[in-house]
Amino acid sequence: GENVEQHPSTLSVQEGDSAVIKCTYSDSASNYFPWYKQELGKRPQLIIDIRSNVGEKKDQRIAVTLNKTAKHFSLHITETQPEDSAVYFCAAAGGGADGLTFGKGTHLIIQP
Amino acid sequence: KAGVTQTPRYLIKTRGQQVTLSCSPISGHRSVSWYQQTPGQGLQFLFEYFSETQRNKGNFPGRFSGRQFSNSRSEMNVSTLELGDSALYLCASSLSTATTNEKLFFGSGTQLSVL
Numbered sequence: 001g002e003n004v005e006q007h008p009s010t011l012s013v014q015e016g017d018s019a020v021i022k023c024t025y026s027d028s029a030s031n032y033f034p035w036y037k038q039e040l041g042k043r044p045q046l047i048i049d050i051r052s053n054v055g056e057k058k059d060q061r062i063a064v065t066l067n068k069t070a071k072h073f074s075l076h077i078t079e080t081q082p083e084d085s086a087v088y089f090c091a092a093a094g095g096g097a098d099g100l101t102f103g104k105g106t107h108l109i110i111q112p
Numbered sequence: 113k114a115g116v117t118q119t120p121r122y123l124i125k126t127r128g129q130q131v132t133l134s135c136s137p138i139s140g141h142r143s144v145s146w147y148q149q150t151p152g153q154g155l156q157f158l159f160e161y162f163s164e165t166q167r168n169k170g171n172f173p174g175r176f177s178g179r180q181f182s183n184s185r186s187e188m189n190v191s192t193l194e195l196g197d198s199a200l201y202l203c204a205s206s207l208s209t210a211t212t213n214e215k216l217f218f219g220s221g222t223q224l225s226v227l
Binding site: 007034036043045046089091093101102103105 | 145147153154155156157160167168169170173179202212213215216218219220223
């Protein structure tokens with residue numbers, strides 16, 4: 001089955017700086033890569049997703065890049081703000097609408 | 113539109129007991145999936161139901177089971193509870209079809225404590 005590795009497990013950045021979280025996946029048939037944000041005590045919420053026919057997608061301060069050859073994808077957050085503090089999960093799903101496999105999460109801390 | 117509703121919000125059980133958790137998806141969503149969340153392991157996929165059929169299953173023992181009803185509501189059951197089953201159980205619904213994955217909408221979860 002699919003295996004998703006996520007790094008780093010904790011990331012601390014100064015407010016206003018950029019943050020990058022990286023994930024690798026094992027199943028070359030995976031074609032859907034979402035990112036979820038979970039604030040403390042709240043449910044995970046989708047912040048951005050990308051499909052395998054696209055190399056990059058951007059939504060305001062958030063962008064995701066996908067390298068199918070290397071089987072890795074990354075989340076980029078620019079101009080970080082205090083409200084960006086949360087746990088971020090990457091995930092991958094294979095073809096045929098397989099279930100999502102999540103990475104173990106990255107705790108992003110925004111330092112004032 | 114109402115979000116994904118999970119009941120109960122909290123449960124306390126003892127080892128050996130069984131438990132049933134309930135999930136009502138967003139209206140129109142036919143796919144319901146379940147995840148176990150623990151501090152050390154993140155979100156682990158339990159199973160997914162689509163139109164009353166289990167479509168995918170994660171790597172959990174047979175003590176974990178589920179079902180989906182014709183109105184897309186879903187239940188999961190854990191029998192012979194173990195201490196390690198203590199976790200937050202999240203349900204998510206989506207517009208995923210038989211061939212595509214779509215955005216998951218999560219419920220608030222059921223916090224299960226096994227004593």
